Amino acid sequence: MKKKAYKFRFYPTDDQALLLAKTFGCVRFVYNRILKIRTDAYYQNGTSINYSAASKILTDLKKDPEFVWLKEVASVALQQGLRHQQTAFTNFWDGRAKYPTFKKKNARQSFSLVGTAFRYRDGNIYIPKSKDPLDIRWSQALPCEPSTITISKDSAGRYFISCLCEVDIKPMPICAKQVGIDLGLTDLYITSNGFKSGNPRHLKKYEAKLAYLQRMLSRKKKGSKNRNKMRLKVARIHAKIADCRMDATHKATRKLINENQVVYVENLAVKNMMKLPTLAKAIADAHWGEFVRQLHYKGDWAGRNVIELDRWFPSSKRCSTEGCGFVNESLPLNVRKWTCPKCGTRHDRDVNAAKNIKAVGQTVLASGATGSGLKAA
Known part of the structure; x- marks a missing residue:
C-alpha cells in the first residue's frame, strides 16, 4: 500500500470563504509566533524547543484573552501547523532544507486536517464549523476515504483540496525497452x-504580458485596493505559466x-x-x-x-x-x-x-x- 494524494479545485461559499480566511490567518499567526519563539530561544539562550514544548505554548496562547479568536477555528489545523514546522526543522537539521521561514499573507496559504477533524460522507467532504459540504469539482473518484486533507489557497486566489489516500498501486507489465x-x-x-x-517555452509565451502587468503593479500605492487587484492579475499569469509547465x-x-x-x-x-x-x-x-x-x-x-x-x-x-x-x-x-x-x-x-x-x-x-x-x- 502506498500513500497517494489527489488534488481537486473547489469553490467555497461566502461563509466558507470567511471561515477559511480565519483558519489560514490563525494557522499563519501560530506558525510565525512559535517560529520566532524557537529562533529567539536558540540564538539567545542556546536552547531547543521541540514539538511538545511548542504545543504547550499554543495551549497558553489559546488561554490568553488577547488571542481568544484562536478558538474560532479548528484546533487540529493549528496542531498540524506545528507538526509541519517540526518537520521543517527536522529537514533543516538533517541538511535537506534551509532554515524555516515566516509565512506571508499574500503567499500560498494552507492547513491540514487529520483523523476525525473532517467528515467524508457520500462523496462529500465537510470541514469543522461548516454545515455545508465543499463544492469540489471531482475529476475522478477517490479510491477510499482520505486519511488527511490539505486545503490551500494559492496567490491567485484559487482554492484546492488535496486528499491523501492509501492505495494499492500495481506495477506495470515488464517491457523490453x-x-x-x-x-x-x-x-x-x-x-x-x-x-x-x-x-x-511557457514563460516566453506570457513574458510580454507579465512584464506589462508588473510595471502596472509597481505604480500602485502600497496597501491600496488597486494594488491588490493588480497583484492578483500578476499572480494569475504566474499560475497559468506554472500549470502549463507542470x-x-x-x-x-x-x-x-x-x-x-x-x-x-x-x-x-x-x-x-x-x-x-x-x-x-x-x-x-x-x-x-x-x-x-x-x-x-x-x-x-x-x-x-x-x-x-x-x-x-x-x-x-x-x-x-x-x-x-x-x-x-x-x-x-x-x-x-x-x-x-x-x-x-x-x-x-x-x-x-x-x-x-x-x-x-x-x-x-x-x-x-x-x-x-x-x-x-
Whole structure:
C-alpha cells in the first residue's frame, strides 16, 4: 500500500470563504509566533524547543484573552501547523532544507486536517464549523476515504483540496525497452532513439504580458485596493505559466515511464546551474529538477528502473559510436553538431549524449544495480 494524494479545485461559499480566511490567518499567526519563539530561544539562550514544548505554548496562547479568536477555528489545523514546522526543522537539521521561514499573507496559504477533524460522507467532504459540504469539482473518484486533507489557497486566489489516500498501486507489465535521455533547453529532453521533445517555452509565451502587468503593479500605492487587484492579475499569469509547465512535465514523464522498463538520466546540479545569470530563467522554465523527481516516483510506482549517472561523465564530448569512445577536450555549448576525428561519425550533440547515457547506464545495470533512483559513480 502506498500513500497517494489527489488534488481537486473547489469553490467555497461566502461563509466558507470567511471561515477559511480565519483558519489560514490563525494557522499563519501560530506558525510565525512559535517560529520566532524557537529562533529567539536558540540564538539567545542556546536552547531547543521541540514539538511538545511548542504545543504547550499554543495551549497558553489559546488561554490568553488577547488571542481568544484562536478558538474560532479548528484546533487540529493549528496542531498540524506545528507538526509541519517540526518537520521543517527536522529537514533543516538533517541538511535537506534551509532554515524555516515566516509565512506571508499574500503567499500560498494552507492547513491540514487529520483523523476525525473532517467528515467524508457520500462523496462529500465537510470541514469543522461548516454545515455545508465543499463544492469540489471531482475529476475522478477517490479510491477510499482520505486519511488527511490539505486545503490551500494559492496567490491567485484559487482554492484546492488535496486528499491523501492509501492505495494499492500495481506495477506495470515488464517491457523490453530502455532509453537514455539528455535534458536540454532547445529541447526539454532528447532520447537515445533520436526523439526531440521541443520546448514550448511557457514563460516566453506570457513574458510580454507579465512584464506589462508588473510595471502596472509597481505604480500602485502600497496597501491600496488597486494594488491588490493588480497583484492578483500578476499572480494569475504566474499560475497559468506554472500549470502549463507542470502539465507538460507530467505528460512527458508519464510517457517515458509507460514506454520503457529502464530510464537513464544524468544527475544534474540544477541549483548550482541556476546561479548562472544568462541561463537561470531558461533552466527554471525547463523544469529539470521536477522532471527527474517525477521520473523517480512514477518509476517506483510502476516497477520501472530510473538510473541517474554521474554529472561529470562526458556524455556530450564522447563519441557514442561502438568501438570508438573518442573524447573531445572541449565542446562549447554553441557547437550543436560535431564530427569525430577518430571514426568520422557526424554527431548531433544532444542525441550523442543520450546514447552515451544509455550505454553507461546499461553497464551500471549489468553490474547488478536495480531499483529506482540509482546513481553511477
